[in-house]
Amino acid sequence: MNQSIPVNRNWVLFTDLDGTLLDARTYSFASAAKALHFLSGRNIPVIPCTSKTFEETASICNEAELNGPFIIENGSAVCIPQNYFTVFPDKTVKRKTYRIITLGRAYADILEFFDRLKTEFKISARGFHEMDTKEIQNLTGLDNVRAQTAKERGYSEPFIILNGKALPDAVFRSAGQEGFKILKGNRFYHLLGNTDKGKAVRVLRELFEQNISADLKTIGIGDSPNDWAMLQEVDRPVVVRRTDGSYAEGLSGEFIHHTAGIGPLGWQEAVFEIIKE
Numbered sequence: 076m077n078q079s080i081p082v083n084r085n086w087v088l089f090t091d092l093d094g095t096l097l098d099a100r101t102y103s104f105a106s107a108a109k110a111l112h113f114l115s116g117r118n119i120p121v122i123p124c125t126s127k128t129f130e131e132t133a134s135i136c137n138e139a140e141l142n143g144p145f146i147i148e149n150g151s152a153v154c155i156p157q158n159y160f161t162v163f164p165d166k167t168v169k170r171k172t173y174r175i176i177t178l179g180r181a182y183a184d185i186l187e188f189f190d191r192l193k194t195e196f197k198i199s200a201r202g203f204h205e206m207d208t209k210e211i212q213n214l215t216g217l218d219n220v221r222a223q224t225a226k227e228r229g230y231s232e233p234f235i236i237l238n239g240k241a242l243p244d245a246v247f248r249s250a251g252q253e254g255f256k257i258l259k260g261n262r263f264y265h266l267l268g269n270t271d272k273g274k275a276v277r278v279l280r281e282l283f284e285q286n287i288s289a290d291l292k293t294i295g296i297g298d299s300p301n302d303w304a305m306l307q308e309v310d311r312p313v314v315v316r317r318t319d320g321s322y323a324e325g326l327s328g329e330f331i332h333h334t335a336g337i338g339p340l341g342w343q344e345a346v347f348e349i350i351k352e
């Protein structure tokens with residue numbers, strides 16, 4: 076790191092989950108446990124910002140003892156515990172004990188457009204709604220329950236290309252023209268509304284500024300191209316190393332901290348380097 080910033084209570088950390096806080100193969104955050112403990116002891120919020128669904132993310136937050144907001148389906152919705160802030164935006168919907176700010180589009184619209192894309196561009200793609208739990212398990216290595224909750228989509232469709240070819244540029248353009256977006260994650264492409272992790276981080280950062288402190292400092296940690304928008308919104312962007320030793324293409328720039336450690340180990344390393352005692 077170029078310089079260290081002394082610890083203060085106004086840090087907020089936004090983080091991708093798969094391959095970043097969670098090990099790419101085992102989905103465990105054990106290698107980052109010390110850093111998580113360090114952050115919770117200082118009341119520094121750790122905000123998952125993920126392509127996962129509401130149920131998947133809520134369950135991971137529960138396991139990792141993260142009690143704050145989280146961002147789901149690649150920036151499609153911001154989920155905030157109902158008593159977390161005093162000031163909320165007008166338009167929120169209630170879900171369990173959370174208030175949800177919706178930035179994406181309804182799942183039905185997403186699926187309708189997915190079918191149109193497949194027909195118009197003759198793409199052999201297969202989305203989560205066409206897969207059973209077993210197939211999702213085979214593709215992801217998730218256990219049965221997690222694979223089931225991964226199918227409970229609200230705003231976005233992960234998909235694979237069956238012939239292994241890259242998705243043509245024209246498909247990305249067509250999505251943009253129709254008010255949708257296609258993002259590339261670790262394992263899947265994701266079709267969603269015109270939003271991304273960056274937009275959701277901005278919305279949540281503004282709420283933290285209104286409710287907690289106008290002098291907020293933000294960290295963002297990711298491992299994939301779909302994290303780029305999030306990394307651009309934070310003061311200290313971090314890219315963790317992948318299991319093959321590489322860093323995701325396109326996530327470069329002098330201002331980005333690249334970790335030596337892989338996944339959650341790199342996550343932990345970055346936290347201790349950036350937030351000094």
Ligand SMILES: [Mg+2]
Pocket residue numbers: 091092093094095261297298299
């Ligand atoms: Mg990832």
